[in-house]
Amino acid sequence: MSLARIRNFSIIAHIDHGKSTLADRVIEITETLSGREMRDQVLDSMELERERGITIKAQAVRVAWKGFQLNLIDTPGHVDFTYEVSRALQACEGAVLLVDAAQGIQAQTIANAYLAIENNLEIVPVVNKIDLPQADPDAAAAELADLVGCDPGDVVRISAKSGSGVEAVLDAVVARVPPPGGDPAGPARALIFDSNYDQYRGVVAFVRAVDGVFSPGESLKTMATGTAFEAEELGFFSPEREPTRALSAGEVGYVITGLKDVSRLRVGDTITSETRPASEAVPGYKDVKPMVFAGLFPSDSDAYPELRDALARLKLNDASLTYEPETSQALGFGFRCGFLGLLHMDIVRERLEREFDLDLIVTAPNVAYQVTTKAGQEKEVHNPSEMPSDLLEVEEPYIRASVIVPKEYVGAVMELNQERRGDFHHMEYLSEDRVLIVYEIPLAEVVFDFYDQLKSRTRGYASFDYDLIGFRPGELVKLDIMLAGDPVDALSLVIHREKAYARGKALVERLRAEIPRQMFDVPVQATIGSRVIARETIKAKRKDVLAKCYGGDISRKRKLIEKQKEGKKRMRQLGSVEVPQEAFLAVLNLDGERKP
């Protein structure tokens, strides 16, 4: 198809503003799927995506509209996947920016709009849910027009649920979004904007052909990572895979590579021909590094091999997940896993528990630290227990946090950010009532109970988004918890010096309350280096005897102690101290919830 008849676009929106519903309507109106084949959230194939109403993997579908080929790329909306979103947007020339008529602009709306603008996309502003009783389409349209710099009259008003106005959206895409550029005769180049793993066919790359033509059977390679493979099959999405004879400049589709390892085909990389390679890659490739880390351990240590296999299976589909074996004295064998962010971590954990039926213990998440030792050595630390003691400087990741709230909560949001070592950046009124507040704040502070606090202090009105803005030095110390003189590795953490005392105190108090008394006094200490900053003592038991034992009940008493012995096996042995699993979990959960 000629480039002039192609339009590539995404739908971008804050969560629950109706992205998937609009995608469903587009597929219906264009008769891409019959009524019988249709279902809700048709592009979200994962159980978890449907349940949570989120998109985790990018999906694409080709539809026909009034003689045009429209390629709709459905992107994950969450900040954890910003890089993936930006690559998906790069594959497009336009974006439908969708806003809920009742809620107006939310934090992700702004973040997505900026991403689209950075990628030079033509934005088609759309207000959705205009038929809701509490909808205020005029106000939402005004905010949207203000955000993207257009006339409020250019904002399309629809109800994706009823289908009203959806045709106008497609017409606007055709009219306003430019056709793809690119050189159909040049050396073939395609941008990888996502990939998945097909257990029969190997890695399937989702691509946007930029220049030239790709043919089945062709020898191909990636330009950044240099992975070579053969195009076993080419095709487009309808939304199931549909093989074609060629994938040409401007088109969106897939390449079946036969590769067995998804990490060899990175999102953002460029595919080109082995025989007639392009000289330059599509710009923008980044090696995305995980920023949030946590230890994942099976509750039942026998399940370690299952956890290992499950992580390997997830990794097939998720190149951004990293993991390496970790041994904890307290928790046994497990893996230190790296995630793009908290949602990513939560999704991985939930999939492990749900799809692989694993019962996991997750340690408190921490961020990546860049460390310089006094000896001048530099390294990145992903686990507080590996933090060297001779620290010269520690740098931690910072984010730019954007919070949108009704104006009466500005004080509450600022207070929370101040408590969390945030630096005020700026604030602006989006409308008379709603305010955007931007802070620069350490990611570590967001990892710890931030969402919960934000929600409760703003009665759920706040919307929140963030961008990573790099590493900055901080007054950080390593806080260790000692039980009877031995450090408990799983409880070590890196924390700002000023907060260490309160946190250490809370941890030792919780441990004292949770750990049953032993046969000896157990000091519980929080230490920084060799300095003890908080201390409690679990007093020794004074009495533990079986009151009486005579001929008639020897068997019963023996079974009783055998049962106690059996129970001890389920204890976590921390040095000389036995801690029931539940007690240990209670202490790990001192960090509160981790869910975004």
Place this chain on the structure above:
Amino acid sequence: MSDGVRHLYVHLPFCRHRCGYCDFVTVVGQDRHHAAYVDALLAELELERYRLLPRLETVFLGGGTPTLTRADELARLLAGLPPADEVTVEANPETVTSALAGLLRAAGVNRISLGAQSFQPELLAVLERRAQPEDVRRAFYHLRDAGFDNISLDLIYGIPGQRPDDIRRDLGEAVALGAEHLSCYELEAKPGTRFTRAHGDELARQADAMEGSFELVVDTLAAGYRWYETANFCRHPSGIDQRDLRARHNLAYWRGREYLGIGVGAVSTVAGRRWRNTPGLQRYLVALGAGEIPARDVELIDDATLAIERLMLGLRLDEPLDRRGLESAIDDEALERLSHLRLIVEDPAGHLTLTRRGRFLGGAVTTELMSEMPANTRVSTEVSTIG
């Protein structure tokens, strides 16, 4: 194991009232069966007599309330039992008359275990005991008058509402009476008993406060008594004959000896087997009426299990426990840890003794010290015979 069993337990289940905290096999309101029951006991004894030495070391009549058994039947029973060095009868204070004391003495009984429990009326009421404090004293003097010079008192502490001073007062009363032996038990609120349902919450509330009660008991008795077993105390050897006043029958249990038990619910452990007679009075009477062994649950006690039991029981005593033969039951690393914590001491000859603190923590120490092993004992029911 031996050439013959030296210890005999005889169970007499009859009670006037079942106390709320009791979980022994007891029978209330079956007075008409006393004669038949004694017949059955003597019949069972005949069936098992081949296991016993002609003269025993100890005989123990427990219950129930043995002294509630009709006097003539009790005398007939005692006359039918084999002779023994120590013959103990459990007695409830309210049942002890001058006549009964004389009867027991005449029948060769030389030791009485008197269920005093407490000297405080309100605490006795909580325990649903029928005796009053003066009944305990009266019973004690009747026994003394009849010539008993080895009397043990049972005391219970940890009764809902009991304060440390109450414990001191009870111990003081027992000591003042001059009992040769004291058994001091913490009240066990066993799950499912009427007592636990009624008092469980109060017991849980006072659990922390009562933690020091055991120490209080031990310290209070330290002056005049030997703390020879976790819950048992006896006067130090005294008099010309330097009598050892420990309960010889119970020592046999704690030393892992074989014993034969007869009567409803009675337990025996002989030659690698442990069996428990049916707890049903009718079944018991019918079987022995027909000259048959009653229904029994049988448990095989293999060497490893026996070693565990000997460890568990032996550590209750103040005498050193010989490690030899117990290798399979002991976790050597745990022994080292426990030694380090000064809870246990091993002498060069390989004898283990708990320290004072180790004895207060005896249950936990035993669990720790015990090596891990699969529970390999089996329980089966054999209807009429043991091989």
